Amino acid sequence: MSALISISHLTKTYKREKQEITVLKDLSIDIEQGDFVALMGPSGSGKTTLLNIIAGIDRPTQGEVMIAGTNIGVLTETELAKWRSRHIGFIFQFYNLIPVLTAFENVELPLMLTPLSKSERRRQVELALSVVGLADRMDHYPRQLSGGQEQRVAIARAIASDPDIFVADEPTGDLDRVSAEEILTLLERLNKEFGKTIVMVTHDPSAANRARIIHHLEKGDLIPQGQS
Amino acid sequence: MNIPFYYILKNFVARKLTAGITIGGIALVVFVFAAVLMMADGIRKTLATTGSEDNVVITRKSSTGEITSIIDRPTADLISTLQFVQKDEKGNALMTYDGVTVINAPKKDGGISNLAVRGVSETAMSIRNKITIVKGRMFTFGSRELIVGTALVKTFDKIDIGDKIKFGGDEWTIVGEMEAEKSGFESELWCDVRQLQLAFNREAFSTLTFRKTSDADIEMMKILFAGDKRLNQYEPENERRYFEKQSEAMRMFIQILGITITVIFSVGAMIGAMITMYAAVANRTTEIGTLRALGFGRSSILTAFLIESIITALLGGIIGIGMASILQFFSISTLNFGSFTELSFSFSMTSSVFSGSMIFSLVMGFVGGFLPALKASRMSILSALR
Numbered sequence: 057m058s059a060l061i062s063i064s065h066l067t068k069t070y071k072r073e074k075q076e077i078t079v080l081k082d083l084s085i086d087i088e089q090g091d092f093v094a095l096m097g098p099s100g101s102g103k104t105t106l107l108n109i110i111a112g113i114d115r116p117t118q119g120e121v122m123i124a125g126t127n128i129g130v131l132t133e134t135e136l137a138k139w140r141s142r143h144i145g146f147i148f149q150f151y152n153l154i155p156v157l158t159a160f161e162n163v164e165l166p167l168m169l170t171p172l173s174k175s176e177r178r179r180q181v182e183l184a185l186s187v188v189g190l191a192d193r194m195d196h197y198p199r200q201l202s203g204g205q206e207q208r209v210a211i212a213r214a215i216a217s218d219p220d221i222f223v224a225d226e227p228t229g230d231l232d233r234v235s236a237e238e239i240l241t242l243l244e245r246l247n248k249e250f251g252k253t254i255v256m257v258t259h260d261p262s263a264a265n266r267a268r269i270i271h272h273l274e275k276g277d278l279i280p281q282g283q284s
Numbered sequence: 285m286n287i288p289f290y291y292i293l294k295n296f297v298a299r300k301l302t303a304g305i306t307i308g309g310i311a312l313v314v315f316v317f318a319a320v321l322m323m324a325d326g327i328r329k330t331l332a333t334t335g336s337e338d339n340v341v342i343t344r345k346s347s348t349g350e351i352t353s354i355i356d357r358p359t360a361d362l363i364s365t366l367q368f369v370q371k372d373e374k375g376n377a378l379m380t381y382d383g384v385t386v387i388n389a390p391k392k393d394g395g396i397s398n399l400a401v402r403g404v405s406e407t408a409m410s411i412r413n414k415i416t417i418v419k420g421r422m423f424t425f426g427s428r429e430l431i432v433g434t435a436l437v438k439t440f441d442k443i444d445i446g447d448k449i450k451f452g453g454d455e456w457t458i459v460g461e462m463e464a465e466k467s468g469f470e471s472e473l474w475c476d477v478r479q480l481q482l483a484f485n486r487e488a489f490s491t492l493t494f495r496k497t498s499d500a501d502i503e504m505m506k507i508l509f510a511g512d513k514r515l516n517q518y519e520p521e522n523e524r525r526y527f528e529k530q531s532e533a534m535r536m537f538i539q540i541l542g543i544t545i546t547v548i549f550s551v552g553a554m555i556g557a558m559i560t561m562y563a564a565v566a567n568r569t570t571e572i573g574t575l576r577a578l579g580f581g582r583s584s585i586l587t588a589f590l591i592e593s594i595i596t597a598l599l600g601g602i603i604g605i606g607m608a609s610i611l612q613f614f615s616i617s618t619l620n621f622g623s624f625t626e627l628s629f630s631f632s633m634t635s636s637v638f639s640g641s642m643i644f645s646l647v648m649g650f651v652g653g654f655l656p657a658l659k660a661s662r663m664s665i666l667s668a669l670r
Contacts, residue, residue: 108666111577113576113577113665113666113669114665114666133581133582134581137576137579137580137581138579140577140578140579141578141579142579146574146577146578148574148669150570152570152571152573152574152669154291154571154574154575155298155571156291156294156295156297156298157290157291157294161288161290161291164288165288165291165575165578166578166579168287168288169578169579169580213578
């Protein structure tokens with residue numbers, strides 16, 4: 057059986073003024089369905105770029121990115137937006153909740169891109185918020201929640217549309233130790249209980265240790281296992 | 285799928301101060317715009333209601349108004365015999381021989397202005413059935429008496445019942461006040477046409493107005509007049525249309541001047557709306573990036589910001605029109621270029637003024653919001669999230 061995420065010979069370069077910077081260099085990686093992968097590495101190693109490409113918010117310069125049988129590198133912008141809404145759940149370091157919307161409305165946002173009816177959406181949102189333990193906070197605005205609670209709402213938003221893959225960029229980077237542990241436990245639950253594939257970028261070794269697989273990147277390529 | 289409307293609305297409410305200032309700016313521009321249209325429409329309405337659809341006015345060709353029109357008595361008598369002219373039971377033509385002249389009088393707010401004196405025949409009251417004597421009595425034919433339009437009483441000094449006005453070498457006594465359904469007649473003094481002719485030593489009339497027969501067609505009359513050597517220097521016109529034409533010069537002047545000024549104002553309002561929307565985009569960069577990452581397309585972002593700007597303009601428009609509507613309770617008086625006499629009229633809020641002002645405000649919202657909305661929609665997800 058082929059991997060859920062199959063990346064081969066991925067190169068990503070950026071042009072900054074007249075200079076061309078190679079961020080990812082001929083990188084290949086397979087991530088299986090149900091994996092919980094942590095990407096680690098020093099700043100500038102390309103881990104966030106790799107995550108962004110997997111999430112479909114950045115495009116490869118060269119190479120192939122096959123996710124659930126789709127070569128996302130060839131999709132048009134509109135197709136890619138649709139693809140993201142179906143397959144990717146985002147968890148950001150700073151939660152990125154919409155401040156003027158309640159927890160309920162924030163979680164409902166990705167469902168607006170689905171054909172679900174209003175009552176179906178309500179059911180999904182309530183379920184997602186109860187999974188993260190915030191069913192009683194659905195009418196609260198982000199400013200009325202703690203950092204940990206905000207991140208849990210963000211996770212509820214990510215799981216509401218039931219995507220295949222969760223991409224988490226430093227999900228505990230802005231949290232205290234207790235809240236960070238809660239979030240990591242939640243991610244572990246999503247992986248173990250619901251079989252969701254998670255790709256997480258982190259600087260924190262204790263966060264990375266909660267993943268099943270840790271990949272280290274350096275200068276735009278993966279360091280072979282055992283050498284890190 | 286578009287971004288939910290409550291997102292747009294809540295963002296709008298969240299920045300109520302800046303949105304409020306922008307709404308205020310747009311409201312003022314729409315107020316001026318609507319006021320200008322209401323003024324132009326008020327003049328048109330006043331003069332249009334002066335005439336009746338059932339009446340026909342005869343003027344000398346190329347005359348720019350009643351004052352510059354001359355019709356001699358033989359021609360007037362000839363016209364009274366035409367088949368289009370309705371007759372009473374005694375066979376007399378239902379036609380008024382009008383003489384119009386201009387005098388000047390002191391205004392209540394200082395200064396002197398022109399006012400029209402219309403000499404009419406006895407039939408005038410029966411074919412102009414909008415005329416009602418509200419105070420005093422009708423002038424007596426054969427005497428130097430006047431009735432005064434109610435709009436003049438409000439504007440001019442010493443023009444009440446019992447007052448005497450000197451013109452044409454004699455003193456004329458005001459004996460009554462008339463209402464004419466807010467038409468231009470309310471801005472006139474009326475007297476016996478024969479007395480007016482005698483006072484100014486004139487034999488000719490200014491215009492003739494007759495009640496047409498039910499089957500008479502104005503176009504046919506024009507053809508007949510043009511083809512008759514005795515009548516081809518004169519022109520028949522539907523009375524309502526005639527007075528409407530009299531308002532055109534003034535209406536055009538007000539509209540062109542007013543709209544030019546408001547368009548200049550609107551540039552300022554649009555720049556204001558644009559600055560507000562640019563600030564909204566700048567403050568919500570991460571939000572835009574997040575929405576795009578979640579799967580909302582560029583067009584959804586463009587639409588959301590554009591709707592936000594249009595809501596701002598819509599509210600500005602409603603407030604502006606609301607303020608302008610208050611003007612309906614006021615009437616003003618100004619010199620009509622068509623007759624060079626004082627004309628009193630009210631601001632008139634019509635459906636076309638309302639829709640024109642609404643469209644104007646929405647255009648301001650659209651133009652002001654488009655570039656910021658385009659900027660928001662064109663942001664790359666990565667740079668927005670950074």
